[in-house]
Amino acid sequence: MPDQRLGVLLLGGNRTHQENYARALGADPRCLLIAVSDERDVPPERAALNRALAAELSLPYVADLHEALARPEVDLVSVCVEHERRARVAVQCAAAGKHLYLDKPSACTVPGARAIADAAERCGVRSQVFSFVHTPLARAARTALDDGAVGQLRAIHAEVMFAKGPAGSATLGTPRVQEPFPARFSFPDSKRELRATGVYGVSLIRWLAPAAVRRVYGITANYFFAEHQRNDVEDFGLISLDLDGGLTATVTAGRIGAASHPRGGPQRLTLVGDRGTLTLDGNRPRLEVFADEEPWTAGEPDPEDPMSFWRSTQVRARGPVKRAWLLTRGEGEAPGDARAFVDCILAGREAEVTARDGAHAVETLMAAYVSAARGAPVCVDDIAWPPDPAFPAAG
């Protein structure tokens, strides 16, 4: 009898978010992990990291993406290749008739993100971009709005920041000079945090209030890390949005240093309506524990992953664990992002954050860079987006 489980192909390996997505999908009894794969011409270092994940999961590594996509037992592809290659790879996966589970943001260019959404829709496959909409925080906000807790919604303020990395090394005192169309996104020791963490807030806002973003005002800054400054990428970002229907919103995003929060970082949503204001905190409800035990201190940064981006290096480092705040609302109260996508595929319905939603998020985030470069708000529809250099066919 043929296996009825969804066959999952993993693209990208260690030191990508595939480290997490693969394990989440593998833990779902409705899924069967098939293999790890990537494009044939990836650098040897990337191929080695891909093979390392395959070995950890006892999976074969298929060095040729086309060969992997030709396997009929593959139903779903988890796409975590580097940002710069993601659009090109994801479009190939859709063209092969595979459902797309996409790392966030879905692409690093607007034409690339749109091409993924177009391909998914054209090829009739399901798509989902990783987001926080399946977290207890998001579900609580959804319920509050549905219950009319604040009346008619006027504004949403999303704050998602990650307390990771050894802060304090950035040179302060001058505003960051932002380029309007950033081209490079993959660095071993830094990320463009307005985009990498801002995507959570942007996606949450669009999910809670599905209105088009018309106008964007963005600021980028270097407050914490010399690594980000050396690579000319921001470690902090602020975005103000005007959406259809008179709705306004803000997104606060950044990597603020491991010592700057008792857990993983602030996660808050403030809903402003005509009848009141409600703030929801992803770090509540909680217990706060103070005891005569060794206090948390930042461990030595891993030289290959000083910002603690990846699970594998954190496991290897075995650094101190923050234990002062213990959440009393368990993850089990929300389905989890990967599991929610499997639910959608099996039920034949669209995901809650599709590749099209992901493209809208990319558009908003990239508009914020344009605004930050100009020092002025920008109308999203007025921006002429440059083509995706790794995928000239897009756009």
Add this chain to the structure above:
Amino acid sequence: MLPVWDTLVAAGRIGRPVFLRFAWGCDGQDAAGQAAAAISRAGELLGEPSAVLFARGEAAIGCLHVVVTFRSGATALLICGPGTAEEDAVLLGNRGAVYADGGEVSVYQRLCGAAAEAHSPSPEILAALEEALRTGAPVRVEGCDA
């Protein structure tokens, strides 16, 4: 004004302050005036006298937010909504952070009490804020440490 914020910043416990996010409920009071006082207070905490304001929302219904950019690149996000619930503040330094929840006493009063009560909002800041809200464009203002 409770001096604990200033004492904490002066002691250098969080390094150099770089970002303030401050949200409060105007509770039917003058949202623009409160926001102007909050801009002044942000300038004090971030040690910066001049700024660019970008503001959206409607002061008349108590719903607005202001993005403040200081000369050094430090920033503030000031959020005002109707009602009184869940007021709070975050002050990020380059080596640490301060988190303040509401509780019985309004965070607005704790953070901005002196600026709001002992002083009228700076006319320059208030005018700039009103212009920013009206035009939807960034407006430069001097004297945020008023």
